[in-house]
Amino acid sequence: MTRSPGSRAVRLLLVLASLVAGLVAPSVAQSTPVIRQWREFLFGRIQEDGVEYFDFDVPAEAYRVIISFDRGALGEMEAPTMLLKYGAFPTGADYDQVLALNGSNDFFQMRVDNLRSGRYFLSLVGAKTYSSLKSFVGGADDLFYFVSVWYFGCTDPSFAGSRCLSPIIDGGAIVTPSTKSVTTYYPTQGLNTGCVDARRSSVYFTFEVDSSEWDLTLKLATSSESELTILAGANLRDPGDLEPGALVQSARIPAGQGDRSVVLRVTAPLIGKWMVLVKGRVTSQPSCADGGGAQFTLTASHERDCSQVADGQIQTRSGLPIINLCGLEITRLNEMRKNPFKSEQYLEAKFQADEPRVGNGDAPPEQTQPVVPYFFDLPKTYAGANVALTAYVTANVKSFQLLARLDGLPTLATYDLRFNSSNAIDRTHVKDSEPDWQFTVLRYTWDTIAFPPVGRWHLLLVADETVTPPVDRTVNASFWSVDVELDTFACPESACSRHGTCEMKQTYRGLSYGACSCHYGFGGEQCQLRTVEAKFRKHQIFLLIFSNIAILPVTLLSCRRKLYIDSVLFGATGLVSAIYHACDVELVCILPYRFLHQMDFALSFNMIMLLSVHLSGARKQAKAGVQAVLFLATIVMANRATSMTNWVLIGAGCSLQFSVTLVYYFVMGSQRMGLGKLAALKSFLFHSNNFDMRYGILGLGLWIGALSCWFSSSSTNYWLIHSLWHMLAMLSAFCFIGLRRNDRYKMIVPETGEDVLRPNYESTKGAVALKVVELEPPKAVSVVSEAETVADEEV
Known part of the structure; x- marks a missing residue:
């Protein structure tokens, strides 16, 4: 049977096609992002009334993190609880997520919600009140555990999402204005274009806010009549978390005609990478590939015009000047370590400015009310420390507030912590004020902050009332003066509610922190509870x-x-x-x-x-x-x-001492007595009047x-x-x-009553033997002449 040339050609074409497919497939596979999975793990043990801390960093390529917990047998113990917090040590009263570890299972896991770039902290908290179980080495059982942090990311950092199918476009540099005379110019770069249609309804961008700014402006414009929405969130890792909420802000261009642009203004944006989502509802138009869809432009800029930003201007009371926050100079607080080479002072440091901020009597009206911003960087070294905040203010500033915010500038409406002068725990006069200040300087201190968030801190001191002017308003007379300091330490004077002692400990990753050891009858993280x-x-x-x-x-x-x-x-x-x-x-x-x-x-x-x-x-x-x-x-x-180690050392030392001493006594005594070890032991214990x-x-x-x-x-x-x-x-x-009856131990020979362990036994024994030899009577010696001996032999 012969084959036709046509069939042979078809077969050749199929082989050629398979070869081409084999060459193309690897290149396609290489261009498609692949999900990468890796983990970090640690293990340890915890007591029922103990607490352990851990930390981990979320890298740039990770879009999801899952934490798993394996535990040993509980026995009669109650199960601990795991707490999670972003940026700071979690406590029983301050945490982001909680994982209950009770039940019959030995394996638990949880997904980190709204995953953000940066550092997370975990705490494993025992079921009993902290530091409430008192014992030497027992009384509180240990639970052994194994914690794993699973990361899921994309091999290509320009993709994200659950299957690495969401491309992320780098939005480039954020536009900042430049001023020449009275005209403000904006650079032309930084303009991003995109398109959404019925098939692809979402486009993601990222912008880097690398410094402290009072505003972030995102402008979205389109010529399409379709509805477009813009959403923006800082440091989010999973595009699926870009939903309106506490961490995400949004704006919308409604469908129809008219103004086809919208501006999303973010007041005092957080430092870090911002993810921006533009999504639309496009159904009837052609696709973007065919020149249709909803074409749009997106620009990110720092306008630095606080008159256009919500809460960008401050007027605490009518009659006081309106202060534009964008025009304020931000003062840096410098870190000064006290003695980092001493373990007990490792967490002790001071953050302070080079000099106080002063408003002179000839200053313009907008500077006669103290509104002073500060910033400082608190590294992860101090995550387990206590922070004490102190403000030095001239007495003519009758009332003020100090606002604090992490990784973003604070405003009167946006802050993380707030300190009022009326709530200060201490208000004292300072003697060493500057000679040209006409008012007494007061020092305000507040309660310490345990386990502060790590990152860039921003402070804003705002006077609430009119400042009393000085009598002499010359150039050299200071109108007002303010200064802010922060001190960090492991154990403040007021630690543990004065019902315990504070000591510095370390986490499994080497971070130091202050922990309380409560007096009997008290428990809790600050020994504030009666047990x-x-x-x-x-x-x-x-x-x-x-x-x-x-x-x-x-x-x-x-x-x-x-x-x-x-x-x-x-x-x-x-x-x-x-x-x-x-x-x-x-x-x-x-x-x-x-x-x-x-x-x-x-x-x-x-x-x-x-x-x-x-x-x-x-x-x-x-x-x-x-x-x-x-x-x-x-x-x-x-x-x-x-520590159990101490008791082991004591037991080992005592056992070694007894063993060496008794072996020495028995060996020496049995040799001197000429008896066996058992007889020597019997004599030592019962016949020598030792015990x-x-x-x-x-x-x-x-x-x-x-x-x-x-x-x-x-x-x-x-x-x-x-x-x-x-x-x-x-x-x-x-x-x-x-x-013990005697000053020294004895070993008596039963037959003679002699003590073979006495110190001078050997020398006394030798002297007695010598004396016996000297007193022995001389033996009779017969002297025979040589001749008589020979005669006897001959006979």
């Missing part, structure tokens, strides 16, 4: 303080046995514990709480190790030197008093009871369990001191 009923307060005070009387028996017994160093240290342990708990229950604090807390644990550690040295057989002379070293070591350990076993059995029982207190404390029974710990531990110390 124990007030009716038990007298019982708590009595038991926690007076249970330390149990230290007297061991103190007196040590003194009676002439163990004076031990007696002093035991007495100091009970005294410091009583003083510490008097401060802990807020009865009276004669010394700083943190110092008392460290000394209480240091002396408690020292008491345990002192007993270990005593029972190991050390003599009085050796114990003094050993005790000095141990006391210094326990002070170092007390910096992290409740009073009645004290040993009682002390062991008391110590086991004291150890059980470590793992049974909680917020409700802490005062009772801890008081039992005092009595059981101190009475067990009395028993362990009484357990």
Whole structure:
């Protein structure tokens, strides 16, 4: 059967077409954006009354972020809660999103709503009131977890959206005016064109606002009669989030004839990348590809004319001058670190201007009312700090307000924080005012801001009333003067509501923050909540303080046995514990709480190790030197008093000391006695009068009871369990001191009654042997002559 030439040609054409398709397909695939997925993860553990913080950055190519949480077995614990906030540490009263982690599942996830570029912070908060569970190393279980942050982005940054199918057009530079004489000129560049039709109804643009501006003007114009809408939002990553709301502003050109343009004016725009959406309703016209559709132009500019911007002018009261915000000079506050090389001062810094802002007596009317803008950059280093705001104002400024906003200039209607002079917690006179100021300078301070947002802060100081003019309105006489300062620190003086101590901690990513450790009976992030009923307060005070009387028996017994160093240290342990708990229950604090807390644990550690040295057989002379070293070591350990590491080190040190000491005694004693190890042990324990076993059995029982207190404390029974710990531990110390009978250990040979562990045993034994040899009677020696010996041999 023969094949026709036509069929052969068809087959050749098909092969050629497949080859062409194979060559074209890769290029098409390469031009189509691909979804990229990656993640960051971390793991750790949290207590029921604890909190942990994390942070992550949203990169420019990401359009979606999903956070997942895997947890270990809950056991009897209650599930924690995850909080999310943009730009700042979240707290129980201030967060953007919450993820409840309760239920039977071990895996949870949530999508970040209205995703924006920048830094996000997460907090994992235990179910119990913060810092309310009191214990040594137990009483609060740990939950192990694994947190993942999943990013979804496009390989081509010019696309975005759920499937990377939405092209994003770079709108170019934002137009800024230039002034020559009285005429304002606008550059011609920055004009963007676009088209929407029935098939493609949306076009996205991006514009970069890289500095502080009072206005952003978006002008949309078209010759089409179709309806067009413009929407704009700052730092949004998903085009699907461009919907009218708190983060998005919009304007519309209605369908029909007439004026076919609209201006969207944004007052004090946020710094960052603005996404602008132009969408239309076009149904009957030809497509844009055929020259139809709704053609439009879009221009972005900073007009810097606050008379055209809502809230761009300030007049706090009638009779006061109208102040144009666009004409004000913005003062920068410079960052000055105090001592970043000291860990406890790492978050301490001051932000202040080079010099105060002054309005002179000959100033024009629009400058006679203090309206002063400031800005400063707060890096992520200070995300866990506390910020204290201070304003210095001449006394003729009777009333003022200080407005604050993050990443955007504040106005009277748009701000994040507001401070009024009438709400200041402190108002004092400042002595070191400038010599040419005719008015006294007042200093205003407000409550500190915990966990401030990071980024560019903008402040606006506005006087609310007429300023009293000075008597001398010469050129050198100051009409008014204002100055603003900010201080950052981990722990302010008013931290923890004065019901706890503040200390600096670190997140898993190395950010430092101030955290409270609440006194007994209080809890919460600022120790503002009571966790124990007030009716038990007298019982708590009595038991926690007076249970330390149990230290007297061991103190007196040590003194009676002439163990004076031990007696002093035991007495100091009970005294410091009583003083510490008097401060802990807020009865009276004669010394700083943190110092008392460290000394209480240091002396408690020292008491345990002192007993270990005593029972190991050390003599009085050796114990003094050993005790000095141990006391210094326990002070170092007390910096992290409740850490399990300390107890492991104490247990390991005591075990090692006992092992080495007893092995030394038994090996040396058995060698000198010429008996086995078991016989030496029996002699050491029962036949050498080393121990009073009645004290040993009682002390062991008391110590086991004291150890059980470590793992049974909680917020409700802490005062009772801890008081039992005092009595059981101190009475067990009395028993362990009484357990050892002698100044040194002995090992008696049962047959002879000789102590083989006495210090001069070897030298005494040698002297006795030598004496026996010297007293032995001489033996009879027969002297035989050589001749007689030979004669005997011959016979």
